[in-house]
Amino acid sequence: MKIGSQAHTTSAISAANATTIVVRGRDLAADLMGSVSFTDYFWLLLTGEKPGPAQRRMLDATLVAIAEHGLVPSVQASRMTLAAAPEALQGAVAAGILGCGSVVLGSAEAAGRFYAEIAQRTGAGASQEEAATAVVREYRAAKRAIPGYGHPMHKGADPRALRLFEIAAEAGSSGAYIAIARLVEKLLPTLVGKPLSLNVSGAIPAVLLDVGFPLGALKGIPILARTAGLIAHLLEEQQRPIGFVMSHAAAAAIGYDGKAPDGFEPSHE
Amino acid sequence: MKIGSQAHTTSAISAANATTIVVRGRDLAADLMGSVSFTDYFWLLLTGEKPGPAQRRMLDATLVAIAEHGLVPSVQASRMTLAAAPEALQGAVAAGILGCGSVVLGSAEAAGRFYAEIAQRTGAGASQEEAATAVVREYRAAKRAIPGYGHPMHKGADPRALRLFEIAAEAGSSGAYIAIARLVEKLLPTLVGKPLSLNVSGAIPAVLLDVGFPLGALKGIPILARTAGLIAHLLEEQQRPIGFVMSHAAAAAIGYDGKAPDGFEPSHE
Amino acid sequence: MKIGSQAHTTSAISAANATTIVVRGRDLAADLMGSVSFTDYFWLLLTGEKPGPAQRRMLDATLVAIAEHGLVPSVQASRMTLAAAPEALQGAVAAGILGCGSVVLGSAEAAGRFYAEIAQRTGAGASQEEAATAVVREYRAAKRAIPGYGHPMHKGADPRALRLFEIAAEAGSSGAYIAIARLVEKLLPTLVGKPLSLNVSGAIPAVLLDVGFPLGALKGIPILARTAGLIAHLLEEQQRPIGFVMSHAAAAAIGYDGKAPDGFEPSHE
């Protein structure tokens, strides 16, 4: 994308005048508020259409799956930020969201692109297994991690991934992407030399792409979901602050190995 | 709050081990995923309890009300940030959330605190009208804006505020806070010299405090809701970029009135 | 400030055309690059004028004083964010800057406003001591902390505050604001019941306001300075990552005291 060469000058999401706010073609106050859930509205905002039952069910399930997992780094960053800057809750939320990156929570999008690449190659003379094998090998050759597999705590299996696949089966929406996600899990011991279980960030794109969720919005799932979790943590931080306690413990875990003037003794107070 | 003097060393939101993730006392995979909506889960995260029907309805209605209102400053900031830094969608969302401040979207919280002050003083020898009059006068004396009233576009009435009160009536949850919000609207022409209609940021805390939503999480409503809207805008920005087009128009609207070397002619290209 | 009612349509900082970039009236490439230091340029950007010797000396001294103090909360938030999102160094810097708030680093601005209030009242029939006593009492009555005094680690005296006052004396720029800062330190044992030493966030505004630094940019001192420190920490985080180690230690310091299903044992792995 080159600066200055953009040809678009319109947006199709929302417009308003003094009495009416239109979102995706509908009157917000008259036709949406009180009629649709926040989950339905999120789908409508993204796609222009209300979700069907399986789409709603999988969107709710993925948002619930990824919203909260205790005092992870982004929650810590957020609570420490509120402790330091209580005047700006929005800043503490932003600090937490900034940790939805390629290593931790943003890997849902990377896994989606990985599956999409395998899906695209399947059929054109290649079986799903041949396509998956080729893509995994290319990732390995480029020293890229296979996104969506393995978890530092849930080593045997990620209970959220298993449950998401169950819900998709109940909803009747298991399709090509879930099949690819499972196939890769089966192939990994041979291709990378050790078993790695599908994690929640691998299951989310599989179940959502199977119901038509847009690939380019996949990173929005952990971001929106974690925002809900962060707000709960920031309410608790106001009531029972632990931001500075966590910070002291974190600092105490790290030693200083740089130079120092003679006789200097560092303190962690 | 003084750094280092925090007495708390626990959190009550979530814990996990290799096979189970517990959130607010419930097994996430077994008891929440597939059973509760994202809206219900947000309420549970905040309060530790699942919402009742009126609570769910008002939480959905407020989130839908405030999620999207076109190309407002925070959406522009977010889309411009994605245009400049497409590698980090989380950064573009964060840039948008940082605009949920005291002037624009964060005023929902300020209005909640304003109503809570009036509610607290009502009863102890003061009628609701006396309490409201006193609090409005104190805000005016301190040159503080009355939060929750007036809107640059929806001057006659904010259709979202009207609709939120209708939904509360349908849900049977209209209570003291809605009464206070309406009373203040009635008193404002006398107290501040001009009529100002209740806006959406005034209606949100009124309907939510009436169903027991925690005061300290009110700012989380516009933040969570706008995150959904921002993600939709960022998906559109990927597909039909307008970030730099908006930036050029914004720059062209502002002249340069500083000094310059002789003969220098500024350009807006 | 009401949305839509802004009367300004110009900026006086910078303009450009195809061959020339003008900043504060000067040709950037021809007259500034290679001629002025970054410190001088920061002063010029803020004020439109190049600094004199005392102004340069105090600006350098304050930026050096506050740029770095080890693994404080904002540095931890920043390094954890880079560990989670290594693709966006700008996001990790932003997460750190968001912690320059009213409690931790932003108090330099609050202290500046506190001194300015005392300065303004001095003279109009009130001695400096009477003005200082009145303002401190008003802060106490409003339950506001006195900004710029006391430090959790440097309890006896903050070595940076002492040194800033020495440098101001060397530069011949000690004036009314340093006098006020010292006077308040002397009065505090009587007014608040315990001695509290001036800290670096109290000394910074005193020495800078005495050389004409703009009050509204005081918060920019810790923000710009810490950005330099954060970049150094983020370079080290790339080379010797500790973000997740700190996060594990922080999480391990906090217990879970919410409900849980029977037999559940939390893990900190």
Add this chain to the structure above:
Amino acid sequence: MKIGSQAHTTSAISAANATTIVVRGRDLAADLMGSVSFTDYFWLLLTGEKPGPAQRRMLDATLVAIAEHGLVPSVQASRMTLAAAPEALQGAVAAGILGCGSVVLGSAEAAGRFYAEIAQRTGAGASQEEAATAVVREYRAAKRAIPGYGHPMHKGADPRALRLFEIAAEAGSSGAYIAIARLVEKLLPTLVGKPLSLNVSGAIPAVLLDVGFPLGALKGIPILARTAGLIAHLLEEQQRPIGFVMSHAAAAAIGYDGKAPDGFEPSHE
């Protein structure tokens, strides 16, 4: 990088006790404050050593070169954020920094990695021209932009790039990286089919890598520099607000092309 597998538990940047703060082995108050400039201190923070004359001169020149260029997208995002959230200057700065991404300002780092790749291949049987040609061709084959060349406004030549090379010549520090940057500029018409002048984001890594600046901190140059520019803009925004004026102009430039209820007319008020 896998979560949980980090082996490092030390930092070498800073340590402190009640009376002394040590940074990079030196006593901050006694040996650095009042003695070193902010530019020198930034170099020391990054590398552990004070800069030599050419290092200081090039670091100052690059920071001055990139700090400010008018109402660019990140400045607009920052000023709009302050208008919406005046309580949190740190949030407005963060919103601006988040726009230092791969497309706009962060390209200094991408250009540095591009030159480093060419430098690494030069010598091992390949001339500089052969290495440059090969790397450019690989970028083109992978559909990656060549970072550091071309500018939407400064089409003929970027005056900052030319001046940085002049200053390097004056400082006697022109080396292999400047040679590579120039060589690529010469080769581009042949390799990509059109002439593209070196821009400031291409010149910054060339002059800094030639004086030993660390590759992994290159993105810190635009980030630190722009922070200074942003603070100046945010001071002006407090005094002469234009955030909402820019936002109105930006919104007015974009039409709505989605569906709407019959008879609806959008407004841009």
